[in-house]
Amino acid sequence: MTKITYISPTNQRYLVKAETGQTLMQIAVDNNIEGIDADCGGQCACATCHIIIPKEYRIYAGQVDEDESALLDFLDNRKVGSRLSCQVVMSTKLDGMIVKVPDID
Numbered sequence: 001m002t003k004i005t006y007i008s009p010t011n012q013r014y015l016v017k018a019e020t021g022q023t024l025m026q027i028a029v030d031n032n033i034e035g036i037d038a039d040c041g042g043q044c045a046c047a048t049c050h051i052i053i054p055k056e057y058r059i060y061a062g063q064v065d066e067d068e069s070a071l072l073d074f075l076d077n078r079k080v081g082s083r084l085s086c087q088v089v090m091s092t093k094l095d096g097m098i099v100k101v102p103d104i105d
Contacts, residue, residue: 001017001018001019002017002018002019002020002090002091002092002094002095002096003015003016003017003018003095003096004016004018004024004027004090004094004095004096004097004098004099005097005098005099006028006031006033006036006051006098006099006100006101007098007099007100007101008033008034008035008101009034009035009101009102009103009104010034012034014031014033014034016031016033018090019090020089020090020091020092021089021090022089022090023042023085023086023087023088023089023090024049024051024085024086024088024089024090024099025038025042025049025084025085025086025088026042026086027090028049028085028101033101034101035101035102035103035104036048036049036051036085036101037049037104038085038086040086042086043086044067044068044071044084044086044087045071046071047071047072047074047075047084048104049084049085049086050072050075050077050082050083050084050085050101050102051082051083051084051085051088051099051100051101051102052079052081052082052083052099052100052101052102053081053082053083053088053097053099054081054097054098054099055080055081057093057094057097058081060091060093060094061083061088061094062087062088062089064083064087065087068083068084068087071084072084077102077103079102082102085099
């Protein structure tokens with residue numbers, strides 16, 4: 001089983017086990033990660049599952065599509081590496097990744 005660490009907006013670290021094939025949003029929700037509200041339930045419709053993916057893992061996280069990019073554009077705190085966790089699927093290549101959950105706009 002793979003592992004991922006989430007760093008909350010208050011800098012609390014959550015190291016959790018993650019099954020490959022699950023979205024990072026679902027993993028966060030299942031583990032009560034602070035700052036991941038997932039209001040739309042993973043439908044890429046709300047941007048309440050915003051995370052920042054580190055540079056070295058971005059190539060493995062898939063491409064940002066037009067819908068995801070449009071939602072991210074509404075965020076004041078969009079950064080390089082910003083993703084909606086509902087659009088990133090856990091894989092063995094993401095094992096050990098540390099993602100930041102930014103402050104809510």
